[in-house]
Each structure stands twice: as C-alpha cells, then as structure tokens.
Amino acid sequence: MRDEINLRAYGKINLGLDVTGKRPDGYHEVRMVMQNVSLYDGVRIGTRRAPGIGVRTNLPFLPTGPDNLVYRAAKLLMDEFDIGEGISVSLYKKIPVAAGMAGGSSDAAAVLVGMNRMFRLGLSKRQLMERGVKLGADIPYCIMRGTALAEGIGERLTPLPSMPECSLLLAKPPISVSTKFVYGSLKADSLPFHPDIGGLLKGLEDKDLTAISSCLGNVLETVTIPAYPQIQEIKNQMKEAGALAALMSGSGPTVFGIFTEREKALSAGRKLRAGGLARQVYTVRPFHVDGRNWR
Ligand code: ATP
Helix, strand or coil: CCCEEEEEEEEEEEEEEEEEEECCCCCEEEEEEEEEEEEEEEEEEEEECCCCEEEEECCCCCCCCCCCHHHHHHHHHHHHCCCCCEEEEEEECCCCCCCCCCHHHHHHHHHHHHHHHHCCCCCCHHHHHHHHCCCCCCHHHHHHCCEEEEECCCCEEEECCCCCCCEEEEEECCCCCCHHHHHHHCCHHHCCCCCCHHHHHHHHHCCCHHHHHHCCEECCHHHHHHHCCHHHHHHHHHHHCCCCEEEECCCCCCEEEEECCHHHHHHHHHHHHHCCCCCEEEEECECCCCCCCCC
C-alpha cells in the first residue's frame, strides 16, 4: 500500500449543453459536449493515525465534512471495502467554486481513482464510474476525462476527438448561481432553441475550430442571462476582443471564450478584470488525456 498519492483534478467546460427532457424522478435528460481544461485542483490523499476522514482545503469557506464531495467519495470506498485506516484528503483549489466547471465532481473523481490505487482495490475505470454516479452525474465524466459526449443524466459517455489547440479565456463574475435554481427554472419542454450538438461533433471530428465555435450553445443561458445580465456582457466583451465565440459553461456563471491567439485572450482577461466584470480570470488550454494513467 502506498502512503500518499498526489493527483490533479481538472476542470471542464461545456462546448454544448442541451436539455432534451425531464424524467419523472426530476432529473433532466441532457446532451452535453464536455471538454477538460488545463486548470486543476491539487488533490493529496494519505493515511493518518486517527480513524475516519479528515479533509483540509486552502479555501476556508468550503465544507470539510460530509458536505464536501471528496469526503463522500472516500466514505463510499471505505464502507464498501472495509478500509480501517484513517484517510486524509488535502485539496488545493484553483478551479472556481460553484462556477459550472465541475470542480467538486473532479475532486471526488480524483479521490475514487486515488484510493483505488492506494489500497489496490482492483476496480476498473468503469467500476469506478458506476460508484461515482451515485455521488453526482458529472463524476463518471470526471473519471474518464478528456473530450466526451455525455447523455442520459450525464453518465452515458462517448469519447470524442480532442478539441483543437487554442487559448480559452475563463471569467467568473463575482456572483453565486445555484445549479438547483438554474435547472429548477428551466422550461425544458418549451426551449427557444437547441444547440447544434451534431455540428459540434462534426467540428471535433474535422478538427475545425471555426466550425466548433459557430456551434457552441448552452440552453441554461435562457435562465441565467436574464437573471444575471453581466454574463451576456462578459460574452460580448470577449467577442469584441477577438474571441471566435463565447459561452457560459454548465449552469454558470463562468464564461469561456475561444481565442486563436493567447495574447488576445490575455488582454481581454485584463480588461474584464479592470472593468470589474470578473475577478476570477484565467487563460488556459484544452486538456487532452494522452492515454497515460491518471496523475
Ligand atoms: P458543476 O459544474 O458540477 O455544477 P460547480 O462548479 O457548479 O459544479 P462546485 O464547485 O463543484 O460547483 O461546488 C458547488 C458547491 O458544492 C459549493 O457550494 C461547495 O460548497 C460544495 N462542494 C462540496 N465539495 C466541494 C469541493 N471539493 N470543491 C468545491 N465545492 C465543493
């Protein structure tokens, strides 16, 4: 058994997010194109003398008990495999919180992968995903990583060709948007448009950044933009600054812009920060899984 494992939990953006219906249990049926970005949280998993699970993070406002997804991920495997050792998880958060970038889900995915390795549980990726979905619909994707089409409630995954190289400007306005509010307010059976997910898949297949950019779409903007007009303003500023396209990620409020030139992305980011529209601003790249193991 290894004493300590360090992993990177990458954030994601949605190049496309469509809702195709609502299930009787309240979950929405989705079609999403997921893409990891190079912004990641550091996740260190270790054992400790005291029994139970200890969570530490660099963000004092985050829960460290059962409300933290990493706690629940660790507990799930400890219960199933009768792991008696105490577990410590240290999170170094860089992915903005409650931002539509699946930060918590990615951290939880890292804990599942890390504990599987540390305690030699012998679970396959698929078996980890089956356990992960019990904690959150995005967790199976966060275990698989890379570029993927996510259907069902987000757990039915098809790997896709990677997004072409580009600069991605991420900007999170200083507002909190609850995922529950967004999905709860969505009029799933009378949406004014559906994003061109087929066009996105073709754009990815053709490695055509312009085609991908022209097909970006997220139906959740129909809820968040009227409620928080600054999201539209950030999109407009990014486009004026030379982005091929800009879109809100997930349930928001983070907006990403696709740039072919890193300099333009950096200067657009500086302007957004200076104007006060966004405080958390990052210029990143698509993150590709290169076939090697999780690290
Ligand atoms: P998604 O894109 O999956 O909706 P998100 O980016 O909107 O995710 P997260 O940052 O994952 O949201 O977390 C949202 C809430 O979950 C936060 O308010 C936070 O208190 C709680 N949370 C629990 N565990 C974590 C974690 N490890 N990191 C961040 N937030 C966490």
